[in-house]
Amino acid sequence: MQIYIIILLLIYVVMAASSLSYIQYRDYQILGVTLSRQHAVHPEVKKIVNTFKKACYLVLLFSTVCSFLLLIPFIRPYADFTMFFMMALNLFANWFVINLCQKSLMNIKEQNKWIYPKKSIATVDLNVSRAKGKSAISPVWVWLFFILSFIPMVFLLINSDMRIFYPLIFSFIGPFCQVSLVFLYYQMVNQPSRILDDKTVTNLLFAQQHERINSITATLSSLSMLLFWILFSFSMLYMENSIMVIAPVVFLITAVLIIEHWHQKKMRKLEENITGSLSDGEEDVQERESTWKCGCYYNPDDHRIFVPKRAGSMGWTINIGRPVGKALYLGTIVLVLVVIIFAVYGGIKDYEIEIDDQEIIVDAAMYDISFKKEDIDSISLTEQLPNGIRTNGYGGANKSFGHFMLDEYGNCMLYIYSNVNQYIVVQLKGNDPGYVILNCKTEGETEELYKIFNSWISE
Amino acid sequence: MILKIDMSGHIPIYQQIRNQIVYGVATGRLETGEQLPTVRQLAADIGVNPMTVSKAYTLLKDEGVIVIDRRHGAKINALPVFNDSLIADFDEKAELLISEALMKGVPEEKLKEHLLILIEKIYGKGELS
Numbered sequence: 115m116q117i118y119i120i121i122l123l124l125i126y127v128v129m130a131a132s133s134l135s136y137i138q139y140r141d142y143q144i145l146g147v148t149l150s151r152q153h154a155v156h157p158e159v160k161k162i163v164n165t166f167k168k169a170c171y172l173v174l175l176f177s178t179v180c181s182f183l184l185l186i187p188f189i190r191p192y193a194d195f196t197m198f199f200m201m202a203l204n205l206f207a208n209w210f211v212i213n214l215c216q217k218s219l220m221n222i223k224e225q226n227k228w229i230y231p232k233k234s235i236a237t238v239d240l241n242v243s244r245a246k247g248k249s250a251i252s253p254v255w256v257w258l259f260f261i262l263s264f265i266p267m268v269f270l271l272i273n274s275d276m277r278i279f280y281p282l283i284f285s286f287i288g289p290f291c292q293v294s295l296v297f298l299y300y301q302m303v304n305q306p307s308r309i310l311d312d313k314t315v316t317n318l319l320f321a322q323q324h325e326r327i328n329s330i331t332a333t334l335s336s337l338s339m340l341l342f343w344i345l346f347s348f349s350m351l352y353m354e355n356s357i358m359v360i361a362p363v364v365f366l367i368t369a370v371l372i373i374e375h376w377h378q379k380k381m382r383k384l385e386e387n388i389t390g391s392l393s394d395g396e397e398d399v400q401e402r403e404s405t406w407k408c409g410c411y412y413n414p415d416d417h418r419i420f421v422p423k424r425a426g427s428m429g430w431t432i433n434i435g436r437p438v439g440k441a442l443y444l445g446t447i448v449l450v451l452v453v454i455i456f457a458v459y460g461g462i463k464d465y466e467i468e469i470d471d472q473e474i475i476v477d478a479a480m481y482d483i484s485f486k487k488e489d490i491d492s493i494s495l496t497e498q499l500p501n502g503i504r505t506n507g508y509g510g511a512n513k514s515f516g517h518f519m520l521d522e523y524g525n526c527m528l529y530i531y532s533n534v535n536q537y538i539v540v541q542l543k544g545n546d547p548g549y550v551i552l553n554c555k556t557e558g559e560t561e562e563l564y565k566i567f568n569s570w571i572s573e
Numbered sequence: 574m575i576l577k578i579d580m581s582g583h584i585p586i587y588q589q590i591r592n593q594i595v596y597g598v599a600t601g602r603l604e605t606g607e608q609l610p611t612v613r614q615l616a617a618d619i620g621v622n623p624m625t626v627s628k629a630y631t632l633l634k635d636e637g638v639i640v641i642d643r644r645h646g647a648k649i650n651a652l653p654v655f656n657d658s659l660i661a662d663f664d665e666k667a668e669l670l671i672s673e674a675l676m677k678g679v680p681e682e683k684l685k686e687h688l689l690i691l692i693e694k695i696y697g698k699g700e701l702s
Contacts, residue, residue, distance in 0.1 A: 234580040238618045240603075241574070243610035246618075306618045312575060421620075 193511030194461035250329035266347035338369035
């Protein structure tokens with residue numbers, strides 16, 4: 115249960131950090147609302163920003179306290195469902211606070227009649243465009259980190275006995291994540307730079323430093339991912355206590371938050387230094403609220419599918435004004451819903467064991483199995499299961515079912531309730547799976563089922 | 574040189590790119606031999622499809638404003654030597670513009686005065702309003 119609470123706390127901290135990043139004044143925006151430099155420091159705006167900060171901390175505190183509800187015995191059986199509910203609640207609370215403060219800022223704009231032109235003008239300095247890619251730090255680093263991410267795979271290829279604890283297929287996850295960071299590097303380097311002035315010298319200086327900061331950020335993110343991957347693989351192979359696997363995750367989240375904070379600070383300083391020296395920097399303030407719908411970028415005239423987020427510094431969002439963007443957006447929602455529905459359904463649905471004349475059928479969400487009398491080698495009852503890993507299945511707070519790899523048994527199909535220390539081990543004649551291990555909601559019921567199995571076998 | 578592209582305007586984006594580069598060359602903001610950004614880079618910076626920029630570059634190449642080199646990309650071409658064939662095309666466009674001015678009730682003297690100011694702006698390498 116502690117691992118569930120740690121996961122929840124990590125999610126809350128990340129949510130709070132990203133919400134708080136919305137108050138940084140960048141690109142004429144605070145909380146996604148367009149404001150000129152002069153208006154951004156207005157006392158009323160500052161008051162809302164302070165209220166927003168307090169609300170974010172309050173949401174974090176409230177969510178943290180709520181996460182300890184998982185320790186209550188009454189709630190423990192519904193831990194999976196409760197965890198999703200708490201995550202959704204935290205997400206909603208953060209969204210609500212952002213939305214409320216955005217509306218307050220819009221009201222202030224309306225009351226004070228702060229109107230900016232809505233014309234959508236794209237400004238490009240040809241000299242800046244031409245110099246793109248020349249100030250970034252070399253992409254050799256991100257490619258090197260990508261190559262190094264194959265270390266766990268090479269290790270597993272050499273030490274085949276280790277594949278019992280760490281299937282080879284898992285070792286592809288690291289290079290996959292690392293290649294997405296190579297993509298991030300190129301996206302960040304090619305990000306269009308803002309044109310601040312009519313003077314090319316100023317624009318070029320800003321663009322060069324902007325590119326340098328972006329490329330350093332992407333390279334550091336890539337390095338953090340590599341270190342995470344090596345640490346994670348090491349903990350999977352050598353750490354006895356599975357809770358230690360959380361340590362590399364904590365490292366990665368901390369590293370990403372620090373890098374994000376550094377990036378924002380650097381960009382803000384750069385903007386302040388350069389725009390501060392300009393006599394009239396308000397000229398290019400353009401109203402952009404119309405291009406954002408429900409927190410997503412909506413601009414059918416913009417041909418890009420992925421666009422940088424309007425607040426915060428790293429990351430991209432989808433342009434839902436384009437057909438491909440719409441499809442990706444809906445696809446992501448459907449995918450998330452399917453995962454949640456499956457997790458909740460798997461957590462709620464009990465195993466149904468049906469015995470007929472010839473075979474036993476175990477019905478569990480998506481991982482059903484049936485085996486005939488002649489497939490069975492032996493049936494035994496045990497009180498302890500060896501350590502192992504899930505290869506393809508469901509591992510919740512109270513139940514584990516699907517394909518698992520256990521130390522002494524090898525390939526197994528598990529249908530177990532975690533809080534019951536009594537297991538029926540059905541040894542099958544084949545190897546895939548070699549064992550079917552199951553139990554019932556109580557030890558008494560498990561023993562009863564074991565007797566039924568034995569009498570069925572002897573019939 | 575700075576391009577300002579109106580994304581919601583009625584003039585097609587490729588036409589705006591072409592027009593502004595022509596103005597840039599005429600007013601000396603873009604010099605002979607100066608390189609233009611790659612199609613992909615300019616498209617990414619404006620936020621449009623590379624085909625849009627490619628269309629503008631092809632138009633400029635056909636008009637002789639730029640030359641496209643396989644290795645060095647797009648470069649501003651040397652200004653052509655005057656010949657009578659340029660006049661025929663110019664006359665067609667100018668006659669239409671003058672007719673439109675007449676339809677809108679602009680007096681002849683006022684139009685002449687205005688045209689002289691514009692000629693001075695371009696040939697005198699001044700700023701365009």
